[in-house]
Amino acid sequence: MPSPCVRNCCLDNAEICLGCFRSLTEILLWNRATQIQKRAILAQSLSRKNSREAALKGF
Template identity: 50%
Template structure:
């Protein structure tokens, strides 16, 4: 019985099927840039985790007056 470290676990796509790009080519659904979306399938687990972290930072709630 072998166990994989968490860093080797499969990283599922953050896509939530609400794809719409803003003026900076960032998806309003998942927060990934267009370049990150295109890179996703060829990215390894470490890179996917980096993409998810960057997307999460972009998705922080925006205040309506900003």
């Protein structure tokens, strides 16, 4: 499974990448993660992205 990295790395105060929405821990784990772990990371990052976009709509 390819990395979701979009080469736009910038971590927020919670150490979440604003490019791919993975945590720093998830980014470091990616190359050693199983397919199941990678799917879980992708699901969590998508959830973070959706939450961030919903929060920004209010501004």
